[in-house]
Amino acid sequence: MRSRNVVLIGFMGSGKTSVGLRLSYRLRLPVEDTDRLIERREGCSISELFAEKGEEYFRRQETELLRELAERNYAGIFSVGGGTPVRPENRALLRRLGKVVLLRIKPETVYDRLKGDTARPLLQCANPRERIRQLLESRQEAYEDGADVIVDVDGKEMEEILDEIVKEINKMKILVINGPNLNFLGIREKSVYGTQDYQYLLDMIQRKAEDTGSEITVFQSNHEGAIIDRIQEAYSDGTEGIVINPGAYTHYSYAIRDALASITVPKVEIHISDITKREDFRKVSVTAPVCDRQIYGQGLEGYLQAVDFILGR
Ligand SMILES: Nc1ncnc2c1ncn2[C@@H]1O[C@H](COP(=O)(O)OP(=O)(O)O)[C@@H](O)[C@H]1O
Ligand SMILES: O=C(O)C1=C[C@@H](OP(=O)(O)O)[C@@H](O)[C@H](O)C1
Ligand SMILES: [Mg+2]
Numbered sequence: 001m002r003s004r005n006v007v008l009i010g011f012m013g014s015g016k017t018s019v020g021l022r023l024s025y026r027l028r029l030p031v032e033d034t035d036r037l038i039e040r041r042e043g044c045s046i047s048e049l050f051a052e053k054g055e056e057y058f059r060r061q062e063t064e065l066l067r068e069l070a071e072r073n074y075a076g077i078f079s080v081g082g083g084t085p086v087r088p089e090n091r092a093l094l095r096r097l098g099k100v101v102l103l104r105i106k107p108e109t110v111y112d113r114l115k116g117d118t119a120r121p122l123l124q125c126a127n128p129r130e131r132i133r134q135l136l137e138s139r140q141e142a143y144e145d146g147a148d149v150i151v152d153v154d155g156k157e158m159e160e161i162l163d164e165i166v167k168e169i170n171k172m173k174i175l176v177i178n179g180p181n182l183n184f185l186g187i188r189e190k191s192v193y194g195t196q197d198y199q200y201l202l203d204m205i206q207r208k209a210e211d212t213g214s215e216i217t218v219f220q221s222n223h224e225g226a227i228i229d230r231i232q233e234a235y236s237d238g239t240e241g242i243v244i245n246p247g248a249y250t251h252y253s254y255a256i257r258d259a260l261a262s263i264t265v266p267k268v269e270i271h272i273s274d275i276t277k278r279e280d281f282r283k284v285s286v287t288a289p290v291c292d293r294q295i296y297g298q299g300l301e302g303y304l305q306a307v308d309f310i311l312g313r
Pocket of ligand 3: 017035079
């Protein structure tokens with residue numbers, strides 16, 4: 001459900017509110033704009049709220065509202081205020097709401113779009129051009145950190161922006177995890193694991209991502225704790241499917257098993273060799289029961305089959 005939700009972030013004037021409305025029409029999903037929700041709740045405009053209660057009060061309302069929305073399991077599109085992603089806690093809440101799309105914009109475009117605008121209290125000053133430049137620069141890092149997808153909007157028509165967003169949000173985000181010794185492919189026991197090296201595997205997976213229009217990230221570690229940390233990260237980074245080759249940890253890491261059990265996205269356990277036909281200690285997989293599918297003995301091709309499984313092919 002979460003994966004169809006879209007959250008639009010970006011600087012004032014980047015088009016969050018207007019893109020949200022158009023996207024809602026295109027995807028036939030409801031839309032909520034957090035500024036409008038706050039205005040309705042407070043019974044006054046954002047400008048009046050800033051003037052009467054101050055920016056800090058508005059920021060508290062913003063975070064409070066995001067918390068409520070995140071708990072509500074709402075399906076649809078959200079556009080938020082330009083300052084929302086500045087607080088790290090808000091960035092985490094936005095990710096809980098859906099796929100976060102940053103409408104990235106240059107200061108000159110903001111100025112062109114908003115000169116003469118009176119509804120944005122932060123730009124009501126003697127030199128709005130300079131204020132935009134400074135504020136945008138100070139926020140850019142937070143915007144990019146909070147985004148799953150970035151769409152540059154300068155010089156683009158609305159339709160082009162909508163097409164890009166739809167293409168990006170349809171990309172499934174898959175994480176491939178390779179455990180100990182997989183970086184030694186092409187070096188270790190070639191009769192079992194083949195002669196191709198690890199880079200060959202990475203290139204193969206990258207081609208699969210391009211062919212299927214999906215986003216595949218590959219992580220490799222020889223350390224149990226690092227693998228667990230990465231699985232936990234997948235809980236909140238928008239990962240929609242996990243392919244894991246836990247290497248020898250397969251046979252005894254209850255800790256990796258427990259980490260996998262806590263993530264509900266589809267999971268595939270893959271082994272290059274057929275572990276059921278090797279030494280006795282390899283016949284047991286403690287991770288298999290918490291995965292949705294096992295692919296054994298298909299060589300490197302097994303990774304592609306695992307990706308297909310996640311994509312529902
Ligand atoms: N792609 C675009 N090209 C030109 N103008 C745009 C585009 N997207 C939005 N605008 C205009 O920019 C202004 C700010 O848009 P708005 O949706 O309110 O942005 P935000 O919610 O990010 O502040 C509006 O006048 C809107 O019509
Ligand atoms: O950038 C900001 O801090 C703000 C942006 C505004 O929303 P838009 O980005 O939709 O203009 C609104 O939340 C408020 O004026 C503060
Ligand atoms: Mg807006």
